[in-house]
């Protein structure tokens with residue numbers, strides 16, 4: 249067998265990149281090798297990747313020379329930015345440009361750009377449905393990723409644009425889980441009315457990305473949207489009730505109320521849920537469960553994900 253093709257993975261110690269790294273490392277006879285990028289070679293997550301057989305390299309996305317070194321000699325790369333680490337869409341754009349240009353310089357044959365919709369394609373900034381944020385965005389952590397798609401096209405990099413979905417893991421790690429109400433029952437807040445939320449187990453994003461790399465040039469230049477299931481808030485609450493053995497109610501609130509919750513990013517997330525609600529047909533159509541399962545036959549449903557993870561959801 250010839251040498252394996254190296255895939256450089258940003259975010260390899262985190263959710264998306266971690267799922268991809270684990271999926272490739274588990275595929276021992278497969279065509280790819282993992283080059284995991286981290287800022288800290290000594291973290292537990294970095295050491296675990298090395299122990300599992302990954303090449304682990306240090307790079308920060310603010311360091312062009314380090315990104316170029318991370319791409320040198322690689323076949324492909326998984327590129328993702330980390331909005332919630334800094335809350336800056338402008339920084340995401342700078343980092344995406346840097347990765348696109350470094351990918352071009354390294355002659356990468358297949359890049360996956362982890363993207364989301366530029367919601368300004370659906371709403372002008374003066375659209376009164378929701379406030380404009382940070383001067384030129386409707387949903388900052390979506391819009392900059394969508395705007396950055398063009399940076400990869402302009403750089404002439406063979407890119408698959410991977411439209412990701414809401415991680416169900418947010419119920420564990422992002423404060424999105426059910427909360428006790430005054431009557432002792434649990435309320436699951438999802439400000440989307442009867443609309444469906446495409447969701448996915450975070451681990452499955454990387455597994456789907458692995459499937460995209462396997463398909464290769466057939467998917468460069470394409471946008472691929474992934475989800476494990478499309479569910480309404482009521483359907484999610486019913487699944488949570490079954491998994492937790494306690495009644496969980498869907499609590500719909502107006503987007504304005506959600507935007508006013510006051511936690512960092514509440515306005516961005518309020519706009520995001522409203523976008524997903526108000527343009528639900530487009531948003532769901534862009535994320536095919538069938539395509540996702542073809543890329544990743546182990547794709548989990550929400551009930552399957554809850555079966556393994558419900559007890560980890562904090563209910564305080």
Ligand SMILES: NC(=O)c1ccc[n+]([C@@H]2O[C@H](COP(=O)([O-])OP(=O)(O)OC[C@H]3O[C@@H](n4cnc5c(N)ncnc54)[C@H](OP(=O)(O)O)[C@@H]3O)[C@@H](O)[C@H]2O)c1
Nearest residue numbers: 259261262263264286287308309329330331412413414415
């Ligand atoms: N939560 C959701 O539902 C959801 C859904 C769709 C899309 N997203 C998007 O997903 C993105 C985050 O991806 P994720 O959830 O996979 O990330 P994550 O799990 O929070 O973190 C991934 C890893 O990235 C590394 N990292 C952070 N800043 C870095 C930098 N400046 N340079 C190099 N590496 C850096 C860190 O590794 P080290 O500490 O080892 O360096 C971190 O462990 C966000 O932009 C978000 O908008 C989230």
